[in-house]
Amino acid sequence: MQNFTSLLRGLAAAALLAGSLAHAADKVVVAGWSQPITEITNLLVEEDKGFFKARGIDLGYVPGAGGGDAIRNMLTGQATVAFTDPGSFFAALDKGEKLRAIYDIYPQNVFNVVALKSSGITRPSDLKGKKIGVYSLSSGTRQNLLVLLQQAGLTEADVTIVVTGLLNFAPLMQGQVDATAATDTGLLVGRSRGLADVNVMAVREYLNISSDMFVVTEATYQTKKDVLKRFLAAYRDSMAWMIANPDEAAALAVKRAIDGKNPAVNREIINLRNASSVSAVTQARGLGALDMAMFQKAADSYKKLGMIQREIKASDVVMQDLLPPKQ
Structure with missing residues (x-):
């Protein structure tokens, strides 16, 4: 038992x-x-x-x-x-x-390229010869920047890409870059921290992927x-x-x-x-x-x-x- x-x-x-x-x-x-x-x-x-x-x-x-x-x-x-x-x-x-x-x-598509209004950069063709910030070289900001450049017949060789880090608009505000590739949320956070008077080129207006x-x-x-x-x-x-x-x-x-x-x-x-x-x-x-x-x-x-x-x-x-x- x-x-x-x-x-x-x-x-x-x-x-x-x-x-x-x-x-x-x-x-x-x-x-x-x-x-x-x-x-x-x-x-x-x-x-x-x-x-x-x-x-x-x-x-x-x-x-x-x-x-x-x-x-x-x-x-x-x-x-x-x-x-x-x-x-x-x-x-x-x-x-x-x-x-x-x-x-x-x-x-x-939530990506964009942002420039201060004082820079005179309003469209993709204006980016030629400029320094442009990206989150990282492996980020969607870089990929979508290239898409935007192509709309003006430009390539990566026509600009200087600078890694600025995630959600970092300080280099743009301090004049270290002429424009920055970002996302809509990144731009929102930047504006909440004092970023003002900017021109925004939204990638979705050219290719909404x-x-x-x-x-x-x-x-x-x-x-x-x-x-x-x-x-x-x-x-x-x-x-x-x-x-x-x-x-x-x-x-x-x-x-x-x-x-x-x-x-x-x-x-x-x-x-x-x-x-x-x-x-x-x-x-x-x-x-x-x-x-x-x-x-x-x-x-x-x-x-x-x-x-x-x-x-x-x-x-x-x-x-x-x-x-x-x-x-």
């Missing part, structure tokens, strides 16, 4: 262990293009909101300095998913990396589809929350984002990111839906610019099958 009781206890313990293993959260680490800043508040509030935990995902975040960093951190095994820009994605594909884009984070997307390796795409589906569903949940609750997100950014000290500025940044997360395509098919025609146009434009050498077929590298259904 004692042996039978011990056996039952053993079987019960084994069942409990099997159950716990079956429900163990899957680790997904996001390689970001930035430090933990306000515009990605929906990724930073996991401890508060638990969007990913609810989907069986143990979320991690590795910061970077540009979309190229995000892809490198993913390729070196530090992360599962890269939060990166199309230019960095195309550049990696051009080098032969096997990658897939699986979710359109910001379908609207997505700003950021989630990218994975081919191997991860093939072997972790269930995990990735749950990750994307959780991300969509978090983004839908931030769109519906910008005030709560702005308040949480105060304790979660490194640049989140001012709730009013946080709210403005979050408003901009919420707006950049939606498009006609996402309204029809749900957050994260990828516009294949746009991606193909972007890839063709980058090749035409000479920024990549290979022809990229969007249908080969942009996947729609992991997206959560529209709610």
Whole structure:
């Protein structure tokens, strides 16, 4: 009888262990293009909101300095998913990396080039011979600057690029550069810190391609589809929350984002990111839906610019099958 009781206890313990293993959260680490800043508040509030935990995902975040960093951190095994820009994605594909884009984070282009009004720089052609700041050489600011230059028949060789760091308008205000490539949120923060009387050239007025997307390796795409589906569903949940609750997100950014000290500025940044997360395509098919025609146009434009050498077929590298259904 004692042996039978011990056996039952053993079987019960084994069942409990099997159950716990079956429900163990899957680790997904996001390689970001930035430090933990306000515009990605929906990724930073996991401890508060638990969007990913609810989907069986143990979320991690590795910061970077540009979309190229995000892809490198993913390729070196530090992360599962890269939060990166199309230019960095195309550049990696051009080098032969096997990658897939699986979710359109910001379908609207958020990049710009900013110059003081006193400089007289008002259009892309005025940038010839000028010093222009970028966040980093692997960032979307550089990639989108090149797109803007191309509109005036200029190339990188026609300007001097200076690395100024993230959200740093001090070199522009101090005259160390003639113009700075930035994002809409970067410009907002700059204005909140005293940047005034500027001319802004928005890249979307010339080529409105997505700003950021989630990218994975081919191997991860093939072997972790269930995990990735749950990750994307959780991300969509978090983004839908931030769109519906910008005030709560702005308040949480105060304790979660490194640049989140001012709730009013946080709210403005979050408003901009919420707006950049939606498009006609996402309204029809749900957050994260990828516009294949746009991606193909972007890839063709980058090749035409000479920024990549290979022809990229969007249908080969942009996947729609992991997206959560529209709610």
